[in-house]
Amino acid sequence: MNLVIEQARMADLFGTYHERGYVVIEDGRIEAVGEGPSPDVPGARRLDAQNMLLTPGLVNAHAHLYSSLARGISLPNYSPKSFGDILEGLWWRLDRALDLEGVYWSAMVGGLQHLRAGVTALFDHHASPSAIQGSLAQIKRAVVDELGLRCDLCYEVTDRGGEAARDAGIAENVEFAKGLPKDGMCAAHMGLHASFTLSDKTLERAVAAAEPLGLPYHIHLAEGKEDVVDALKKYGLRPAERLDKFGILTEGTLLAHGIHLSQAEIDLLAARPASVIHNPRSNMNNAVGAAQVEGMLSRGIRLGLGSDGFGCDMIGELLSASLLAHHAAADPTALGGEKLLALIRHNYALAERFFGIPMGKLSPGYAADLVLWEYDPPTPLSAENLPWHLMYAKISEGLVPHTVIVAGRVRLSGGVVQSVDEREALAKSREVARALWARI
Ligand SMILES: [Zn+2]
Numbered sequence: 001m002n003l004v005i006e007q008a009r010m011a012d013l014f015g016t017y018h019e020r021g022y023v024v025i026e027d028g029r030i031e032a033v034g035e036g037p038s039p040d041v042p043g044a045r046r047l048d049a050q051n052m053l054l055t056p057g058l059v060n061a062h063a064h065l066y067s068s069l070a071r072g073i074s075l076p077n078y079s080p081k082s083f084g085d086i087l088e089g090l091w092w093r094l095d096r097a098l099d100l101e102g103v104y105w106s107a108m109v110g111g112l113q114h115l116r117a118g119v120t121a122l123f124d125h126h127a128s129p130s131a132i133q134g135s136l137a138q139i140k141r142a143v144v145d146e147l148g149l150r151c152d153l154c155y156e157v158t159d160r161g162g163e164a165a166r167d168a169g170i171a172e173n174v175e176f177a178k179g180l181p182k183d184g185m186c187a188a189h190m191g192l193h194a195s196f197t198l199s200d201k202t203l204e205r206a207v208a209a210a211e212p213l214g215l216p217y218h219i220h221l222a223e224g225k226e227d228v229v230d231a232l233k234k235y236g237l238r239p240a241e242r243l244d245k246f247g248i249l250t251e252g253t254l255l256a257h258g259i260h261l262s263q264a265e266i267d268l269l270a271a272r273p274a275s276v277i278h279n280p281r282s283n284m285n286n287a288v289g290a291a292q293v294e295g296m297l298s299r300g301i302r303l304g305l306g307s308d309g310f311g312c313d314m315i316g317e318l319l320s321a322s323l324l325a326h327h328a329a330a331d332p333t334a335l336g337g338e339k340l341l342a343l344i345r346h347n348y349a350l351a352e353r354f355f356g357i358p359m360g361k362l363s364p365g366y367a368a369d370l371v372l373w374e375y376d377p378p379t380p381l382s383a384e385n386l387p388w389h390l391m392y393a394k395i396s397e398g399l400v401p402h403t404v405i406v407a408g409r410v411r412l413s414g415g416v417v418q419s420v421d422e423r424e425a426l427a428k429s430r431e432v433a434r435a436l437w438a439r440i
Pocket of ligand 1: 064
């Protein structure tokens with residue numbers, strides 16, 4: 001059905017601003033945009049925005065939906081001293097305890113949270129070593145088919161569960177990618193955990209499986225020092241150099257974190273088309289250090305922004321990228337203005353590539369992935385200062401979507417999730433989480 005949004009204050013990160021404008025949506029795309037009263041579109045549903053703020057939906061370039069049921073968990077004797085301890089003591093215990101039902105409900109809960117944070121497209125990195133086969137279909141069912149978000153999926157291949165689990169991980173990526181409908185709602189990568197849990201043989205197998213399908217990779221890179229120490233010790237290479245040896249730093253590849261990189265690795269990444277995904281809040285939480293974001297941007301490396309499963313608030317993540325850069329450089333001008341915005345703009349470029357439709361602008365032909373925020377600005381708002389309105393609203397009075405539209409379909413309306421009974425879903429997820437925690 002066609003939709004007209006009228007009486008909206010409208011802005012994007014690419015220079016569009018209307019004080020009281022309209023958007024006409026047809027077949028999942030923006031058909032027309034303008035200032036003033038909307039044109040008559042016969043048969044279209046009309047939505048009065050009451051001068052609330054309309055922006056393009058947000059994109060999360062590195063998510064872990066499988067972590068969603070960890071909220072409030074308590075693990076006896078868990079007192080991590082390093083990033084390796086955090087993985088072994090928490091995440092690798094949680095992911096091992098997930099069955100397919102747990103995968104589905106983690107995805108449902110995480111998907112609801114993304115929807116409520118105004119995120120309309122995400123790139124997920126999944127692990128459930130006791131339930132590998134069919135796991136990506138469960139995530140797709142919850143997030144894409146039922147909640148209506150766009151989602152790019154992959155399974156984290158690793159050696160930590162032995163050869164059979166490794167091969168099942170590769171097969172899960174391949175089977176899922178082969179069966180994808182071409183409707184622009186779902187996409188796939190070849191998922192890899194990180195250099196330090198992947199042998200040469202495993203990387204060879206994963207690359208041999210991915211290349212015929214044209215799949216790029218989604219992998220953690222130099223998140224903790226462990227990744228660097230392992231690659232140097234076992235292979236005499238730094239992690240990015242090792243991945244490059246296998247042809248992994250290709251167009252569309254997502255390299256999450258990129259913290260402990262040498263100058264030579266930064267030079268290498270500058271010469272390759274792969275994207276580095278910055279996850280500032282997760283990095284601070286895990287105490288793994290601060291990526292050299294400004295240095296990488298100045299070398300022309302493509303940088304996007306993710307949450308790494310540490311919530312899914314991309315506006316808060318953007319502000320955190322700014323704060324972490326200020327703090328790490330002891331310089332309040334670090335990663336200022338356009339440099340900061342490059343992160344969130346690159347997320348739109350990634351989403352465009354994988355979902356096959358222009359993203360991020362309030363312009364004709366672009367995806368009708370839109371968020372109507374309950375926001376009445378206390379100071380003048382423009383396209384130029386939009387991100388600062390969003391970030392400071394977020395940490396002051398709060399910033400909540402009233403309506404979320406994905407591919408032209410209303411998925412949240414008046415704060416109510418449209419296609420899923422949220423209360424019932426959360427009651428069920430509490431049950432599943434209780435059973436999951438008991439298995440850990
Ligand atoms: Zn991650």
